[in-house]
Amino acid sequence: MQHRIIVLGAGYTGAVAAGRLAKRLHRDDVTITLVNAEPDFVERVRMHQVAVGQELRARPFSEMFAGTGVTLKLARVTGVDVDRRTVTVTGTESAPGTDPGTEELAYDTLVYALGSAWDTHDVPGVADHAHQLASRPGALRLRERLAELSAGATVTVVGGGLTGVEAATEIAESRPDLAVALAARGELGDWLSPKGRRHLAKVFAGLGITVHEHSGITAVDADTVTAGDGRSLPSDVTVWTTGFAVHPMARATTLELGDTGQIVVDGTMRSVSHPDVYAIGDAALVMGPGDKPLRMSCASGIPTSWQAADAIAARLTGTKIPHAPLRYFNQCISLGRKEGLIQYVTADDRAVSAALTGRFAALYKEVVCKGAAWGVANPTMGLPTRRRRTAQPRTTDTPTPAEASA
Numbered sequence: 191m192q193h194r195i196i197v198l199g200a201g202y203t204g205a206v207a208a209g210r211l212a213k214r215l216h217r218d219d220v221t222i223t224l225v226n227a228e229p230d231f232v233e234r235v236r237m238h239q240v241a242v243g244q245e246l247r248a249r250p251f252s253e254m255f256a257g258t259g260v261t262l263k264l265a266r267v268t269g270v271d272v273d274r275r276t277v278t279v280t281g282t283e284s285a286p287g288t289d290p291g292t293e294e295l296a297y298d299t300l301v302y303a304l305g306s307a308w309d310t311h312d313v314p315g316v317a318d319h320a321h322q323l324a325s326r327p328g329a330l331r332l333r334e335r336l337a338e339l340s341a342g343a344t345v346t347v348v349g350g351g352l353t354g355v356e357a358a359t360e361i362a363e364s365r366p367d368l369a370v371a372l373a374a375r376g377e378l379g380d381w382l383s384p385k386g387r388r389h390l391a392k393v394f395a396g397l398g399i400t401v402h403e404h405s406g407i408t409a410v411d412a413d414t415v416t417a418g419d420g421r422s423l424p425s426d427v428t429v430w431t432t433g434f435a436v437h438p439m440a441r442a443t444t445l446e447l448g449d450t451g452q453i454v455v456d457g458t459m460r461s462v463s464h465p466d467v468y469a470i471g472d473a474a475l476v477m478g479p480g481d482k483p484l485r486m487s488c489a490s491g492i493p494t495s496w497q498a499a500d501a502i503a504a505r506l507t508g509t510k511i512p513h514a515p516l517r518y519f520n521q522c523i524s525l526g527r528k529e530g531l532i533q534y535v536t537a538d539d540r541a542v543s544a545a546l547t548g549r550f551a552a553l554y555k556e557v558v559c560k561g562a563a564w565g566v567a568n569p570t571m572g573l574p575t576r577r578r579r580t581a582q583p584r585t586t587d588t589p590t591p592a593e594a595s596a
Contacts, residue, residue: 193220193506196277197295198267200226200251201234202488203471204303207495208260211301214503217259223295225279226251227266228326233563235488237329238357238524239427241321241336242364246267248565254567265293267304272443272464275300299466299502302440302453303495304318306472306486315410320348320430323357335427341367344424346415348407349431350374352487355390356524357429362397363526371400373407373415373423382541386533389547393525434486436472448475448483458496458511468502470494478516480538488562489518522555530555 197208210222215222231249240246251262269278277295299325321332336345345368347358354372362370372378378401381388390513402423409416415425436451446454446463453469453478454462461467471491476484482488497514503510504511518538524530530551534544546554 192218194296194298195220195222195301195502196295196299197222197301197303198270198277199303199305199471199473200224200228200231200262201237201303201305201307201471201491202562202566203495204301205231205254205493206250206492207301207303207470207499208414209255209258209566209568210496210499211502212255212258212260214499215506220506221261221508222259223261223262223263224251224255225265225267225277225295227264227281229262229264231563231566232326233559233561234324235559237323237326238316238353238360240326240329241332241357242321242360242459243333243337249563249567263295267439268292270302270439270443272300272445272461272467275466297466299506300468301498301502302357302467302473303440303471304473306434306436308430309433310430311432313408313410316430319410319412320428322430323353324434332427336361336365336368339365339368339426342369344369344371345427345429346370346423346425347372347429348410348415348474349433350376350378350380351431351433352521352523354429354431355379357399357431359393360398360528361429361526361529362399363528369400370398371402371423371425373405373417374400374515375402375404375406382531382533383543383545386531386541386542386545387546389531389545390525391533393529397526400540434472436486440469440473441557443467449476453517457513458501459494460501468498470498476516478538482538484516485539489521490516492562492565523560524552524555527579530550 201335208222211222227358230251233246236246255262265279267282268280275297294424308324310316322328345361347354358370358372379387405417407415408418410428413426414422415428416422440447440453441451448454452475453473455469455474456462459468461469472486476494478484493514493516500512510586518535518539521533532546532551532554
């Protein structure tokens with residue numbers, strides 16, 4: 191009997207994990223099913239570019255996984271029963287002219303990679319009036335709204351983190367006729383080194399971006415936002431970038447979760463409560479250097495997908511479990527198409543004095559984005575062919591000798 195592996199979600203982490211598993215395991219012994227609602231890979235780190243009208247290269251999963259042994263199921267996950275080891279999906283292909291069907295899929299090993307969405311923080315008016323960049327539909331809606339704006343209209347980006355900084359600079363560069371502002375709870379770039387902060391302030395000034403520091407937004411209306419001190423700031427379009435919230439599906443399961451709703455995992459990305467479930471990317475509560483949780487990001491997620499795939503393959507084949515390094519090296523920030531900032535950091539993500547700025551930093555960031563997309567589009571490239579036969583058909587709650595000694 192083939193061992194059934196189901197991967198939920200085909201973002202950076204899910205797609206990489208599925209491809210890596212296909213490279214590590216023999217297709218006669220396992221089936222690998224990748225469940226995703228969209229047929230194309232979404233470069234989430236480029237959604238601010240989509241919002242200003244830039245076209246990205248299409249990356250259909252049907253081409254990416256052709257010949258790999260990975261089966262793509264286009265469907266939306268509507269339920270996960272980790273005690274019965276089943277996943278319920280809707281929108282699966284059905285007979286022509288009929289409604290999309292509902293299907294229950296059984297698994298022996300589940301890789302949970304459903305990721306995250308925007309976090310409204312329950313601020314009044316955000317869901318009704320603000321735009322988000324956490325998904326392609328959201329970026330496309332923002333694109334349509336920005337195209338409607340006439341010269342002099344105001345755009346307020348709420349959130350002073352990486353997404354907010356990239357969104358504000360991209361919009362200001364592409365639409366210099368708009369009045370772009372950024373509202374930050376703290377100071378602009380307060381997590382950066384002094385060199386990084388100086389460069390960020392210089393770029394913002396050059397693009398004419400107004401910065402509202404120490405201005406947590408407490409309400410959003412159709413044409414204004416309200417700051418914590420009571421000020422009403424004009425905003426014809428509000429872009430909400432105050433962080434991500436984990437997909438709520440896990441809360442409906444019996445998996446052990448952290449306070450954030452992320453799945454608690456061990457060092458191999460295996461659920462501490464259900465050993466046949468692995469969680470990766472934004473869905474997982476992963477402890478990194480300094481015993482600090484990894485932040486939700488592509489930089490954190492891809493190494494977790496490597497670790498999970500290699501651990502699953504090792505446990506199924508009875509070999510030693512390798513360990514991928516889970517640490518940070520830098521933060522790559524695009525500041526429009528012509529400027530960038532590479533902030534070097536410690537292993538636990540604290541800024542050091544060194545930073546790369548300017549045009550070369552923009553090129554560096556572009557190489558990083560292309561490299562991440564290439565790694566997803568070529569999921570089995572770059573790995574030595576090590577397809578091993580499984581020791582025996584089994585479920586993952588039966589440890590192998592190698593696992594027991596790891």
